[in-house]
Amino acid sequence: MAKIQTPQPVRGTQDMFGETEERFAHVVATFERVRRLYGFKGLQLPVIEPTAVFSRSLGEATDVVSKEMYSFEDRGGDSITLRPEFTAGIARAYLTNGWQQYAPMKLSVHGPLFRYERPQKGRYRQFHQIDAEIIGAAEPAADVELLVMADQLLKELGIDDGVTLQLNTLGDTQSRDAWRAALVSYFNDHRDVLSEDSLARLEKNPLRILDSKDPDDRGVAYAAPKIDDFLSAEASDFFAAVTAGLDAAGVAWTRNAALVRGLDYYRHTAFEFVTDRLGAQGTVLGGGRYDGLIENLGGLATPAVGWAAGIERLAMLLNGVGKPLRTASIVVEIDSDKLFSVAKQMEKRIRKEGMPCGIISEGNPKKRFDRAKKLGTDYILTLNENADGSFAFGVKRNVLDRYKTTGRLNVALKFYLRDVFGVSPTDWRVVSHGGGTLKLDK
């Protein structure tokens, strides 16, 4: 008989469990809380879109469209793509639902995205992002709002340490085009020193030479023409307004004139929060203004700005998952229906008080304690029977109460112990806070 081969997971996907999952959930929960503080509305969007949503919005970035999207034909012969980003889908929803009527819109989403790439540190084929966008707002205050929110989010996650906000402007269309032309001619004059990769970039995506990692390119890139020399008065004022807004809000930033975007629809502000703690994938949150995108999708020229951040990367940077909930295990030491029913009632009250709790009553007594210890619960409550038929109720505390949550256990069982067993709340208070054993008379 042939052995059944267990199917393997799809490359670049992950199964999250335990601490990994808790970190992930913490990032999402924090984002959901913070985005509300700034008045961003939530969105739920399809994971699949017509391929045109992305191929049209991404425009000339042929590598990205042809090689790095998960696309397939459905049974009707339509080309469908698993969303590789949020922005294009949001723009499509904005247009097809007539959301112009609500402009300017502050929107947020999170969920899975798919890119057919080689997995590496902090980079998966199915990955997850949080995303925030402001559509229909042309003023620099929108950029500032988004950045202030991002800054607060990173601070609340406790990962702002070692993370810096790098900021640049790509100018408006005229500025950007003039700068790009100057760069092409400059790099053409220095072909001899450019790396092989950068010679290819010169044809396809010259701006990208500026942030090349190749040491050969560094010198030329550093001396390359600067956007500042090509900025129109309007573009210059816009950027000044953004930086002034950040300063006023107390958000630290550094100028990175080499920070660029590969796609043509980006204008003005480009930014990345960067860390040195994630190897080659240093960007923790990135975005910019994409005033040209909605036109690419057939809409009226609509200003928009937004950012996205990889949840996995944020989760990796998390130092802890926040304030832990105190937990309890009830060990019923011997098999007894009466003890089990007492345990059940205690468990219910403890849970109702918001403290996770479970009963352990399988295996020999030693195993029960081993299991309770292994669960790492903060309190182990024991139930046994004394020789005289009364119950012995023990409380063992496994942790120092750094978070002042001792009260919960006390409150959960206070009246139960008093009403059913006549235990005085004072005696119970001592035991629940310091540990010890109580005799429960029926």
Place this chain on the structure above:
RNA sequence: GCGAUCGUAGCUCAGUUGGUUAGAGCGCUGGUUUGUGGUACCAGAGGUCGGGGGUUCAAGACCCCUCGAUCGCCCCA
């Protein structure tokens, strides 16, 4: 798409220049001891050494292919 490193039990790994029947810790199962403080004891189950092919008297080890993982390059919406 390219490069480097790696793949042995459920997990983390050992396994010498190729040489008897592939090991340990943890976990798991059963039991013993003990009214429980992260350290008891005994026993047991569990491995096509990622997969395929080759070299050899002999391959977990060497060679080729393949799949996967990790890290980097390209790309990064």
